[in-house]
Amino acid sequence: xxxxxxxxxxxxxxxxxxxxxxxxxxxxxxxxxxxxxxxxxxxxxxxxxxxxxxxxxxxxxxxxxxxxxxxxxxxxxxxxxxxxxxxxxxxxxxxxxxxxxxxxxxxxxxxxxxxxxxxxxxxxxxxxxxxxx
Amino acid sequence: xxxxxxxxxxxxxxxxxxxxxxxxxxxxxxxxxxxxxxxxxxxxxxxxxxxxxxxxxxxxxxxxxxxxxxxxxxxxxxxxxxxxxxxxxxxxxxxxxxxxxxxxxxxxxxxxxxxxxxxxxxxxxxxxxxxxxxxxxxxxxxxxxxxxxxxxxxxxxxxxxxxxxxxxxxxxxxxxxxxxxxxxxxxxxxxxxxxxxxxxxxxxxxxxxxxxxxxxxxxxxxxxxxxxxxxxxxxxxxxxxxxxxxxxxxxxxxxxxxxxxxxxxxxxxxxxxxxxxxxxxxxxxxxxxxxxxxxxxxxxxxxxxxxxxxxxxxxxxxxxxxxxxxxxxxxxxxxxxxxxxxxxxxxxxxxxxxxxxxxxxxxxxxxxxxxxxxxxxxxxx
Numbered sequence: 413x414x415x416x417x418x419x420x421x422x423x424x425x426x427x428x429x430x431x432x433x434x435x436x437x438x439x440x441x442x443x444x445x446x447x448x449x450x451x452x453x454x455x456x457x458x459x460x461x462x463x464x465x466x467x468x469x470x471x472x473x474x475x476x477x478x479x480x481x482x483x484x485x486x487x488x489x490x491x492x493x494x495x496x497x498x499x500x501x502x503x504x505x506x507x508x509x510x511x512x513x514x515x516x517x518x519x520x521x522x523x524x525x526x527x528x529x530x531x532x533x534x535x536x537x538x539x540x541x542x543x544x545x
Numbered sequence: 546x547x548x549x550x551x552x553x554x555x556x557x558x559x560x561x562x563x564x565x566x567x568x569x570x571x572x573x574x575x576x577x578x579x580x581x582x583x584x585x586x587x588x589x590x591x592x593x594x595x596x597x598x599x600x601x602x603x604x605x606x607x608x609x610x611x612x613x614x615x616x617x618x619x620x621x622x623x624x625x626x627x628x629x630x631x632x633x634x635x636x637x638x639x640x641x642x643x644x645x646x647x648x649x650x651x652x653x654x655x656x657x658x659x660x661x662x663x664x665x666x667x668x669x670x671x672x673x674x675x676x677x678x679x680x681x682x683x684x685x686x687x688x689x690x691x692x693x694x695x696x697x698x699x700x701x702x703x704x705x706x707x708x709x710x711x712x713x714x715x716x717x718x719x720x721x722x723x724x725x726x727x728x729x730x731x732x733x734x735x736x737x738x739x740x741x742x743x744x745x746x747x748x749x750x751x752x753x754x755x756x757x758x759x760x761x762x763x764x765x766x767x768x769x770x771x772x773x774x775x776x777x778x779x780x781x782x783x784x785x786x787x788x789x790x791x792x793x794x795x796x797x798x799x800x801x802x803x804x805x806x807x808x809x810x811x812x813x814x815x816x817x818x819x820x821x822x823x824x825x826x827x828x829x830x831x832x833x834x835x836x837x838x839x840x841x842x843x844x845x846x847x848x849x850x851x852x853x854x855x856x857x858x859x860x861x862x863x864x865x866x867x868x869x870x871x872x873x874x875x876x877x878x879x880x881x882x883x884x885x886x887x888x889x890x891x892x893x894x895x896x897x898x899x900x901x902x903x904x905x906x907x908x909x910x911x912x913x914x915x916x917x918x919x920x921x922x923x924x925x926x
Binding site for chain 1: 659661662673678685686692718735793794866922
């Protein structure tokens, strides 16, 4: 399955997010901006939940391209230690089980567009080790 | 040299007014302010006008009179009104002019503000995936804040409850019915933890303030309200702002921190000297976070402040005495000036049912908005 845009995920399996590191300051941002001021850098697969909310109404189209039949979805910020805090969905977790500080791992999830095409968007799920514990 | 003074105020009620354009509402507010000051339009030497979505403010000279007045339009996002006021006070401070106008109005379509990724230097996929939604940012910001500082959802409810209770007492407010806290907490969720009663809506309205030098105010025989400080500042590194696909791990301060600190320094007072405050409350949690960001309490103390009623009209620091954005809605160009209008009303002792007791002599106003801007004013009687 294709990512929702180019240059978001690395080619490896499983993939990682691609951030951009400022050549001048070393600061990391996501996604990697175009131009030559930032160097692409693969971001950590593991992180912790920094904050989140649940989107309860269908965002306006355009620009939203999700299905007409709306299901609420999570919008989270995940801290990748020493790198950057990235905005992403959460997957494989019930809304009521989401907790700030929980351990997460990168797991891109399918996003069905209103055109019928399905693409992958950045997402994290509870870390395997945390589940086993 | 003396202080810059506010000598006239006018407002067109906020909310929805069918059949009146944004400019109409701005003109209405200017006429009210002129009447309040006992002046005529020809007396005004200059004007700064703010509007985000309702046309060019300087077109109002058609209606007010073609006096050749200097009229500058200001478009500066959520800080537009504050920027107009800042600019107006500078014109007087410079000595170039001694009487002028700051006016703001707006008229937004219903529903959440529209935003396109390209306007914010963001990739298209960000909008396609459903992230160009301002409410997501506000919800994420308060979720983090609540988790770090022990703020309960009930406290968010208390902020909204107070807003609607105060709004019911303010003739210019939009929402004029009290809403019980259970209804607020149990209402449909927009973006967790916020229900629909915890967000303000885009709206309409107009506000005009007439400013003068202290010397001019004395000549006119008007008891002035003194503008002791007006600051407008942009964000420092490491702040968390709307439409952010990523945030720095190293956390920083906010535009509000800077605007507030500098305003207190210019006015030569501290947070404990303030008797009434209007703080940006586009959502219930914003009022709480802004209490701390402006220096009125420490992070986490809001839980006790709200439980004890310290921000009520008769509390130790009444906050958003006209119901704020939650009860008045947010016409962007007018919203920051509404706060100053309300503070002038309170300092004059003309608040009626919503008047803060004890003849308050110092009032504070604060705006915050995208993409990380803040404007603060401090008034003294």
